[in-house]
Amino acid sequence: MIPLAIRVYLQNKGKRMDQDIERLFEKMCDPNESEAYLFADKLGLKADEEAKNRLIEMIKGDNWEVAYLACRALSKTHWQEEALDAIFEVIFDKKNKNLQGAFVQILEEYNLSERFVDVFRVYLFGNFKASTLAKDLLDQVEFEITPRTIRKAEKHWNHYLHNPEDEGSVSIKKSEVEPMLLEMRELFS
Missing domain, CATH: 1.25.10 (Leucine-rich Repeat Variant)
Known part of the structure; x- marks a missing residue:
């Protein structure tokens, strides 16, 4: 008591x-x-x-x-x-x-190590400022990458390729995303 x-x-x-x-x-x-x-x-x-x-x-x-x-x-x-x-x-x-x-x-301000797919989606589908900031996060944060993470990212990438909001940015994003996804896939092969 x-x-x-x-x-x-x-x-x-x-x-x-x-x-x-x-x-x-x-x-x-x-x-x-x-x-x-x-x-x-x-x-x-x-x-x-x-x-x-x-x-x-x-x-x-x-x-x-x-x-x-x-x-x-x-x-x-x-x-x-x-x-x-x-x-x-x-x-x-x-x-x-x-x-x-x-x-x-x-x-x-946050620990984003488990949030690669969310940040990647912002990079793909965000407005110019959001996409630019997300790209910086993708370059700076050390993410936890798993095969599942890669599959989810590829799903969003394919969606983006088939439904781009800005046709002019597709080639730029393609030159950045495809090497990134390839490098991630190589981690598990």
């Missing part, structure tokens, strides 16, 4: 933590706050399960600036995989085509 004094202390500490988290949310979301990034970072370091869920909802919300800050906050947590699922969902949503670049840019 936990003594009453300790239980009261823990309850008060929990209330203070909730108030701190709420204050960080307010500061992060305040459009007049010049240091919103710092509050996002602090929020990420203090986030609990409830805050994580709220941040993920913000990523999917209509305010892209708050969504970006929510992505930044989640990059500081141990819920990166859940956050990446939400971020890629937003990136691939057609209504966000003009905002893709901002969301791809925040990916630099």
Whole structure:
């Protein structure tokens, strides 16, 4: 049995933590706050399960600036995989085509080693800025590659070849992607 004094202390500490988290949310979301990034970072370091869920909802919300800050906050947590699922969902949503670049840019804050196919899809199907940033990630990140990863990437590559959004970029991407896929296949032959 936990003594009453300790239980009261823990309850008060929990209330203070909730108030701190709420204050960080307010500061992060305040459009007049010049240091919103710092509050996002602090929020990420203090986030609990409830805050994580709220941040993920913000990523999917209509305010892209708050969504970006929510992505930044989640990059500081141990819920990166859940956050990446939400971020890629937003990136691939057609209504966000003009905002893709901002969301791809925040990916630099995350461990992407297991996300080759997602980054590859952004490279193929993203707008110019998103595609360029994704290409940089493909060149810089050390990805975990498996035969399954290669098959999935080839599936998206074939889809791109048969449905290019920009005919002019096909030859450029072909010159970059085909050697990349060949090199990956050679790893397993």
